[in-house]
Amino acid sequence: TNIDKNQKKSHDVHFWLGLKTTQDEAGSAAIFTVQLDDLLNGVPVQHREVEGSESDLFLSYFKGAVRYLEGGVASGFKHVETNAAKPKRLFQVKGAKNIRLRQVELGVSAMNKGDCFILDSDRDVYVWVGPKANRVEKLKAINVANDIRDQDHNGRATVHIVDEFSTLTDQEDFFKKLGSGSPSTVPEQSAAKEDAAFEKADAARVALYRVTDSKGGKLAVEEITQKPLKQDMLKPDDSFILDTGSGLYVWIGKSATQQEKTQSLVKAQDFIKTKKYPAWTPVERIVQNAESAPFKHFFQTWRDGGATGSRLV
The missing domain is CATH 3.40.20.10 (Severin)
Known part of the structure; x- marks a missing residue:
């Protein structure tokens, strides 16, 4: 309580x-x-x-x-x-035209360099931007992260954007909160479906x-x-x-x-x-x-x- x-x-x-x-x-x-x-x-x-x-x-x-x-x-x-703290949650944000959000298993193995991911960790909400993610995915991921902050944490959380240009300390903080991995251990984009195929499969799911x-x-x-x-x-x-x-x-x-x-x-x-x-x-x-x-x-x-x-x- x-x-x-x-x-x-x-x-x-x-x-x-x-x-x-x-x-x-x-x-x-x-x-x-x-x-x-x-x-x-x-x-x-x-x-x-x-x-x-x-x-x-x-x-x-x-x-x-x-x-x-x-x-x-x-x-x-x-x-x-x-x-x-509330339980940690990791979400994948993916798509070309119709962006989709889905919860994935907590861990670096569920990530890839072609998409954006949101880590909801108590008072910190991270947006991890894959180096090969498209611009629309990034914008949508930030919007969703802001919604999680405002609606699920009553505004009492900080949204962090972590991408390839972030400092090493910021990147390490993200993977420490995630509980595994590092920038070099994130699977390549080829490990995930192409956006169009993903949208079609996810809509049916x-x-x-x-x-x-x-x-x-x-x-x-x-x-x-x-x-x-x-x-x-x-x-x-x-x-x-x-x-x-x-x-x-x-x-x-x-x-x-x-x-x-x-x-x-x-x-x-x-x-x-x-x-x-x-x-x-x-x-x-x-x-x-x-x-x-x-x-x-x-x-x-x-x-x-x-x-x-x-x-x-």
């Missing part, structure tokens, strides 16, 4: 899955997390943690180091007061699913096939799953039923298994009117407080 300068509380709720967790156990953990979320009036951001791939925020709760125990050991929930029980109380998951995605597709009386191909967002409408709130997170976990995504695939549960900047950028337009603007689609 964090309390900002205006005495407003924010909460982070984590559910942790061991490598030997069964599907039933994972589902139960997700359901309990939703119940806890309800006790906190739907305000918390929920985080899915997997053994060996835990976020920095989760690890910060443990003094010294995390110890993994064998199954069957009794455990309990402890309320943690902390002002710890992003999918929006409606989770609803409006038809006789039976839960159904329906894909929204219309493209591009628009904000008004998100109906307040339902829940939705946004599959970006590199991560999942679970969006909860303010009038969603209890079943929709609970089962949408379970369904998101099912996606990871059925689509054979990596175990570390991030799942972020957000509620209506508290969307993160990266989530908004998957929609063509987004209106915040009476203002509307174009997004990365």
Whole structure:
């Protein structure tokens, strides 16, 4: 739980899955997390943690180091007061005409010299500009970084631009925050798809699913096939799953039923298994009117407080 300068509380709720967790156990953990979320009036951001791939925020709760125990050991929930950093996130910004943003695995191996990358690391938001990245990508990356600073950190973060002309110290700071690599170890541009091919593949990858029980109380998951995605597709009386191909967002409408709130997170976990995504695939549960900047950028337009603007689609 964090309390900002205006005495407003924010909460982070984590559910942790061991490598030997069964599907039933994972589902139960997700359901309990939703119940806890309800006790906190739907305000918390929920985080899915997997053994060996835990976020920095989760690890910060443990003094010294995390110890993994064998199954069957009794455990309990402890309320943690902390002002710890949010988990680090790395985003790829790529494209020629239609710029796209997607979260990638945290590490230099996910980068390449032909694109721009955004590293969101607590009070620092870095824009790393590949030496072969195009000018449009750079401008869009800076815009997104500014949005992350303003919307996800309430303006209390610094945006750093790191490119081939930056000082050695600035470049070293970026890779230190990233946790691996150096300018010389970033893969070449050839390791990534050409922009046009990337845009085509990425457009097909992003999918929006409606989770609803409006038809006789039976839960159904329906894909929204219309493209591009628009904000008004998100109906307040339902829940939705946004599959970006590199991560999942679970969006909860303010009038969603209890079943929709609970089962949408379970369904998101099912996606990871059925689509054979990596175990570390991030799942972020957000509620209506508290969307993160990266989530908004998957929609063509987004209106915040009476203002509307174009997004990365």
